[in-house]
Amino acid sequence: MTDRDHNPSSTHPPLPPTSEDEQFSRLRLLRSRRVGIATYKRLLTEHGTAQNALAALPEVARAAGVEKYEICPEAVIQTELNKAHAAQARLVMQGTDAYPKLLNELQEAPPFLWVIGDVELLKKPMVSLVGARNASSLGTRMARALARDLGAAGYTVVSGLARGVDAAAHNAALETGTIAVQAGGVDVIYPAENTELALSMAEHGLRVSEQPMGLQPMARHFPSRNRIIAGLSQATVVVEAAAKSGSLITARDALDQGRDVLAVPGNPFDARAAGCNQLIRDGATLIRSAADVIEALSPMHHDAPQLPIPAPTPRRDSPPPAKMKTKLKQAAALHRQILSRLSPAPVPEDQLIRDLAVTASEAAPALLDLEMDGQITRQSGGMLSRS
């Protein structure tokens, strides 16, 4: 932890590596035990290069009380690079021009993305389409219509290569450009029924993963995948989603990242519309077509007032409407406040709530959300820490 010229609390993305050796060392640093994205970025900032950080890592671990710490063996990284070569995967590093702009804004943007396919797609404006695996025929029809029309309008369609809404969206946007974010390694196709689609996307689209090559996806990898889907895009459209479904987690990620959440409504008697209808009640914009999505994305929509007022006298009774403060956006703000106040050092829950100046009943659902998401950890004695 040498004293350097730069601000040690800075979170700016690391500069691109200056050599292949440094790139290798960065991968090795990130793949080392107990090194998450936040730690990776802090170590790089503190030590200047990954090679210096790797050299310091055993001592950092010992100081933190971790016994018998070993950094990731070089052979593991060599194997990952060999697999990538075999799969024709390329590495897109944060800090390079190829890295997607909006994803770069995330506090925990992935330092590396493995990609297979047309990397230029990462430069176009993106919209995510997410929804139920067991989508209805109307749901898949809507996914197709949205993907086709958004593609025709110049947007890259992002989704998660799952069955149902995801597959329908990817298929309909293959010609115009579509990106699949995968929960496991970019060379591991899941589910198997989407193998043909995944192979087509390697030709005409792009597959993306932050995970090591060859990693088999597990349930715990999906929240992380969802944050990338939301993070790539200006807006996330939830096409069809039951209550408490994974699509709603992606929607919340989008909000937490300050992106727009849009939802397609459905009849309340249809359980598959429950998640979307709830999102709309909570403030998501109701979407009927790609035209509605594009309207929601337009800068005019974001900068109220919507109509010019050229008249010389001010309007008396209607001030320009401020951007709506919705329940969803309030929840996202609370999530950010909680995360900004927590660190790996545990603090008592009641103290956190006092510091936030909210009621316990306000804080409880936000804390549960963050815990379910794996972003915070509850410990014995009512203590909370950042994961």
Add this chain to the structure above:
Amino acid sequence: MTDRDHNPSSTHPPLPPTSEDEQFSRLRLLRSRRVGIATYKRLLTEHGTAQNALAALPEVARAAGVEKYEICPEAVIQTELNKAHAAQARLVMQGTDAYPKLLNELQEAPPFLWVIGDVELLKKPMVSLVGARNASSLGTRMARALARDLGAAGYTVVSGLARGVDAAAHNAALETGTIAVQAGGVDVIYPAENTELALSMAEHGLRVSEQPMGLQPMARHFPSRNRIIAGLSQATVVVEAAAKSGSLITARDALDQGRDVLAVPGNPFDARAAGCNQLIRDGATLIRSAADVIEALSPMHHDAPQLPIPAPTPRRDSPPPAKMKTKLKQAAALHRQILSRLSPAPVPEDQLIRDLAVTASEAAPALLDLEMDGQITRQSGGMLSRS
């Protein structure tokens, strides 16, 4: 137009008549040619009694340039009273205890309502259910569920005795209490297929009309009927409505009256959901069930913020959300501004728009709405007047 002690521009509802003669004269005044509700109230205010107003009416008409004016013959009113007696209809006059409280708040509240059935229903809190005549099976099922559950929760269900959503709502609320507002005379059942329902409502519900007994309903009577449906109720729920349907006029009436508009969403591929989805996009609350309606009606919902904040320190980044300024509510405010600036004396449209301090493109849809509604009249030379 004598100079009296009271403020001639006052619009407070007239006191109840002190005699049967005065009641007879008031009906005669309202039924006289060229006497609308606004004129009726102004004449009563200026002349103290209907008998005085009737005496002055020919001179008022002559001063306004109307030739050969005749007031409504006594025989016409006597016939109306005879028909009412035969139909067991009663007169509910504005200013009496029986007159519904919320309707009384309307600027153009009907001075008289003919009612058949249980007049006590006018004292309960009311919710209006409106929607398509050619409702889908899901739409009528939703109307039934909402009417049954709102009835069980103590609300009188108000609708318009039309086929489709209206009939489903009335039928489901017959046991708990339901009011049909009719476009023609209260003794004229329309449509014929709802005869049995209308007869049941005379026994177990209430039928209401502001029109003379025996009047056959015509298209031009429906906007006036719709304003009463909306005016009776705390909120109007649009169950299923195509784009540009009559239910949307009722919804706009509700907004113009400062009442809540709630809408049941539907799949965008279903044309019968188009009106409701548009309303939700414009700011109406999305409704899935009677519980959602009741939540929308609760005073807590109206007085933001929704959560108590007992903590001593103020919250930093989230001021209590002001009641949402939605497009719909802005439109309603513009309607009110336009109406308040117009009178029967024509003014140039461009001058009105300058006075409103809005753009021509903002004013145009509002003016069209009001013209379609019969509330304003376009005249030659770009002149506008209040109808």
